[in-house]
Amino acid sequence: MSADDDDITEELLADAGKLTGLSLELLGLDPHPDDMTAEQRLQFDPEELAEMAAAAPVDRQKSVHQTRLLAGLLWNSSSILIDQLFRDLGTLSTLEVPTPADIAGTSVLSSLPSQFAASYDAKFTQKFIVVAADVTASLVRGWTAPGCLAAELAVRCLLDQAEITEEIYELDLAEDWRADVEEVLLEDAESGALYSDDDSAELPSEGADASLDFEQWFKPFAPGDSVPPYAYS
Numbered sequence: 001m002s003a004d005d006d007d008i009t010e011e012l013l014a015d016a017g018k019l020t021g022l023s024l025e026l027l028g029l030d031p032h033p034d035d036m037t038a039e040q041r042l043q044f045d046p047e048e049l050a051e052m053a054a055a056a057p058v059d060r061q062k063s064v065h066q067t068r069l070l071a072g073l074l075w076n077s078s079s080i081l082i083d084q085l086f087r088d089l090g091t092l093s094t095l096e097v098p099t100p101a102d103i104a105g106t107s108v109l110s111s112l113p114s115q116f117a118a119s120y121d122a123k124f125t126q127k128f129i130v131v132a133a134d135v136t137a138s139l140v141r142g143w144t145a146p147g148c149l150a151a152e153l154a155v156r157c158l159l160d161q162a163e164i165t166e167e168i169y170e171l172d173l174a175e176d177w178r179a180d181v182e183e184v185l186l187e188d189a190e191s192g193a194l195y196s197d198d199d200s201a202e203l204p205s206e207g208a209d210a211s212l213d214f215e216q217w218f219k220p221f222a223p224g225d226s227v228p229p230y231a232y233s
Helices: 003-018 048-052 055-094 101-105 114-118 122-141 149-169 177-185
Strands: none
Touching: 003 055, 003 149, 055 122, 055 149, 055 177, 101 114, 122 149, 149 177
C-alpha cells in the first residue's frame, strides 16, 4: 500500500461513525457476547454464544476493522455518487437529444440498464438524483428498504462506486462484502431482472412483468412505500 492508500484508509475509518443508519452487525460483523446486553444474549443458545466468544482476538480485530472500513466506504461513496450524478446532469443539459452513446460516456447513468439508455434525459436524471439522495440519507437516518425500482437502482449504483474505490485503493475488505451488503440493502429486490449479461438485451417484451417497465421506476412498490414527491410527480 502507498502512503495515499494509508491516508484514505484512515479517512474511511474516521467516516465509519457517520453511517448511523446501519449497524456494523448489519454490515456483516458477527456479534460478540461481551458486547451484548443480557436480553440480547437470550436470543442465542449457549453453543452459539460459546462459538462467538471463541473467536481469536486477532480475528475479531480484523473483522471489526474491515466492517468499519466498509461503513466508511459506503459513506464516502454516497457523496461521490451524488457529485457524479450532478456531473452527468451537466453533461446531458448541453445535449439536445442524448443518445445511448452519450449515456455510455457518463459516470453513473452508464451503470443503469443499458436497454433504456435512450430514456435517460435531463429530466430523468433530476428525478434519479432526488431518489439517490433519499437513499443515501437512509444510511444516516435509519435504513429503510427502497420504495421503488429507481431507488433499488440507486443502491446498485452506490455499490458500483464503492467497488471502484475499493479497487483503486486495494482496500482490505471481506471478500464477499458486496453480496453481504446486497442481502441487507436489496432484500427481495426486483431490479436485478433489468440487467443482462447479454449485450443484445432488448426492452421487455409484451407480456413481461409490467412492474419492471420504465414508466414504473419512480412509482411506489406498495401503498406504504415512500418516494420523494419530485420524483413521483
